[in-house]
Amino acid sequence: MKIAVPKEIKNHEYRVALTPTGVRELTGRGHHVCVESGAGEGAGFPDSAYQSAGATIEQVVEALWQHAELILKVKEPQPEEVARLTPEHTLFTYLHLAAEQSLTQGLMDSGATCIAYETITDAKGGLPLLAPMSTVAGRMAVQAGAHSLEKAQGGSGVLLPGVPGVSPGKVTVIGGGVVGENAARMALGLGADVTILDKSIARLEVLDDRYQGRIKTVYSTADALDHAARESDMIVGAVLIPGAAAPKLITRAMLADMKPGSVLVDVAIDQGGCFETSKPTTHAEPTYLVDGIVHYCVANMPGAVARTSTLGLTNATLPFVLALADKGWQKALADDAHFLPGLNVHNGQITYRAVAEAFGLASVDPSSVVGR
């Protein structure tokens, strides 16, 4: 199969979808891999490393897309990339469509087959291609939030660990999944006073057992959210309803109850964000103020630590990439009930129900598309 790896073009996105190690696996099976010149540079992989692994290097981005059957990316396609997609392409990348109607429409109009990393499942009920980047984003959320608490960043001037004689800062994490647990772990390590809110009692039980009371767990209700807004120095938004738009849990009215200079870190921004006042920001300008509250809403947080993130992401994606290359998308998805929910758009139709529901559109069952 002809496989293409473009250089990512989103603001400050330095990850790459395939490492030279992955190229070696693919070329060893007889596939042809073409990498855009400089695609791996930001993650520490020069063109020469890809060439040594058997890839060809392409300087002209249009030619790279034109000759490809399978396109491997990291971030959702940007408008100029959507314009390059055709019905002959299979695209494998993060999509987060429920947050972006124009992208969804663009992918439908392209006729391409679009498979999202973030809706592939596993036998344990997890999201194995989202989890490594959620781990990174969760760990980064607290360092980004702690920096945002500094006065020069518009923050309240609270140091999360406190000092002897001064109480630590309070961190509330809404959603105790992969992002939430990793954020809480970092906040705990810094010495903050940490609380996790979740709708899942089963998940709160796991966290309570794992952290033996060092992290407080609270069932997420409107009252609990009000309390969190009043008391917290930092709130991390980490909820997910797979494939769907995030619920708005902290409203604009609640900002008035927060301490001035407190910080909201909305990691769930890639699914539209879980705070009413969130809007996507970039690494170039990561924060903004609303009613005196600092908002950090970067939608590609792991891109900033591209070396670690690329290695973590590609470890998880490689088995799926190999299946797509060896079998073609239809058989690869038909053979694997956990890979199948990755299919979001095919031949102009939405094949993931929560995405269609977000826009009041119809969806088709992915099984019917792959003949499963």
Ligand SMILES: NC(=O)C1=CN([C@@H]2O[C@H](COP(=O)(O)OP(=O)(O)OC[C@H]3O[C@@H](n4cnc5c(N)ncnc54)[C@H](O)[C@@H]3O)[C@@H](O)[C@H]2O)C=CC1
């Ligand atoms: N901004 C960025 O750079 C990145 C963002 N993310 C995003 O972070 C979000 C979280 O991802 P994961 O932790 O992997 O998901 P997860 O599925 O592991 O955890 C989500 C948790 O939210 C809980 N939840 C759902 N609705 C809730 C509600 N109303 N109140 C309280 N808890 C609720 C669930 O019970 C679950 O425990 C996703 O939107 C994901 O796409 C992930 C990686 C990078």
Ligand SMILES: CC(=O)C(=O)O
């Ligand atoms: C999950 C995601 O959107 C990211 O890693 O950028």
Ligand SMILES: [Mg+2]
């Ligand atoms: Mg996005």
